[in-house]
Amino acid sequence: MVSPAVPLFARPHLASVDKDAPSESWIEYLRRRYPTESELDRVLNRRQRNRATSRYTPPTLDTLTTAVTAILSDRLDEPFTVSDGRWLSGGASKLQMAFTLDWVAPGTGRTRTPLVLRMEPAESMVETSRLREFQVIKAFQGMVPVPPVYWLDAQAEHLPYPGLVYGMVAGSTKPSAASVGVSGLGTNLGPQLRGPLAQQMVRHLAAIHTFDFTNADLDAFDRPELGTQSVEWAVNWWSRAWDEDCGEDIPLMRLAAHWLRTNMPPVERLSIVHGDFRTGNYLFTEHDRKVTAILDWELARIGDRHQDLAWIAAPAFGHLAEDGATFLASGLLPTDQLYADYERISGLSVDPQRLHYYRVFNAFSIAVLALGTGYRIAGGAKTHQDITVAWLIGIGSSMLHEIHQLLETGA
Known part of the structure; x- marks a missing residue:
């Protein structure tokens, strides 16, 4: 059912819609037909407007290490080093790189902290907001077990795509003896x-x-x-x-x-x-x-x-x-x-x-x-x-x- 706020004559002709390169009229039609939260509207609009040009290009670990270094340079006053970048497997949605940060942590002094960069590809299996993810994890720190969140690049100012940095946490998503597969789809914990x-x-x-x-x-x-x-x-x-x-x-x-x-x-x-x-x-x-x-x-x-x-x-x-x-x-x-x-x-x-x-x-x-x-x-x-x-x-x-x-x- 089309929303009363969007008359039928305003609907773009479906035969002319190119979903791999959506027009502004199609994007605006969907926005009016399906109003939702402003931040979700923003990320969906961004995805649509980038769809025709933004194919996924695999970044190298060096590229992401350089980008993370640029993020931290904007946020840390003391000298630091980013090292040991490596890919983390698992998940069908976000790209994740583990690394180690040698830095002066607030209230701790110089230390080595294992961290994770969580970043979108060009388009994700589910298009969501790194800002919302960052905020809700931070809100639950001390309430339920969550990884500590540190920094955010919500607009991809430094990273190839929006991302956040959070702390590495010990543990696994499935038993060590479990068969290889997508964790959570029928995983037998025993x-x-x-x-x-x-x-x-x-x-x-x-x-x-x-x-x-x-x-x-x-x-x-x-x-x-x-x-x-x-x-x-x-x-x-x-x-x-x-x-x-x-x-x-x-x-x-x-x-x-x-x-x-x-x-x-x-x-x-x-x-x-x-x-x-x-x-x-x-x-x-x-x-x-x-x-x-x-x-x-x-x-x-x-x-x-x-x-x-x-x-x-x-x-x-x-x-x-x-x-x-x-x-x-x-x-x-x-x-x-x-x-x-x-x-x-x-x-x-x-x-x-x-x-x-x-x-x-x-x-x-x-x-x-x-x-x-x-x-x-x-x-x-x-x-x-x-x-x-x-x-x-x-x-x-x-x-x-x-x-x-x-x-x-x-x-």
Whole structure:
């Protein structure tokens, strides 16, 4: 459904739309049709306007080391050296380089600190804001385990693309004995790790959702009112991404977007939503079975906690227990136990109807990434992870099947 603010005659003729080199009229049409948060609007506009010219060119470690040195030269008064630059593997979204900084740290004196540069490619599997990611991680320092954040190059003044620098944290995203694969997609933690990690992750999720963000420095996040405003912003975000990126019209995606818009549940309590809270996006140390850092906050927003609760229990991120019958949400614990423990720890209720809504919303967003954005950036040579992204496109069909089941059965 086209927003009443955008008359049908204002819509560019679809046959004339070149999504690999979008016109200003197409960009402005999508902005008016799908209004969302200002910082998200900015990064989506930037992506569209750079699409025709900005192909991904693999930077060298020397190039990134020089860029990081330029960032720090603007921010540090004492002499420093950047050394031992090396690539970090994992993830389908951002490019990451580890390095060591020899510097005079505030309150510590001269020290050697292991750090990570997290930077976008020309276009990411999910286009997000490094400023928002920086701010939300900083807001949660001391509240839940997160890597310390240090510096930000939000406008790519020094880096090839926007990026941030954060501290290296000990730990892994999967057991050392696990088979090679994408962490978080059915990762089997095993009985020894499962229980302790599950207890911590439920506690951390409750802490995120009950965090009082009103006085936090989060000016890159628009503050929605109670009701459906935050839901509408989110639906618009993913609907706009679909229209920007999809290579073919899929009627089920249109149906899902319409259903999401006409069934928006009012939010009675606003929370910080992580947006990708699951196994694979936290680090843990095996010897003491301790969660050391919650990662990948790029999708964080202010909204309904049920989005995270539905996400962590999504079929794609879990697997069956050793009995062959019990589904383990995110490979951690049975879904019913997850929600019961969450209610007990957080003091917040879990509403089955809102869970259902966000199951549809989450499946829709994954389908957008797989069948829209993944297709567009892999085909357009926009990412350093083109092979991984092309592989992830295969998830799209299972997401369409999940959307169909959810809409048909209502459960």
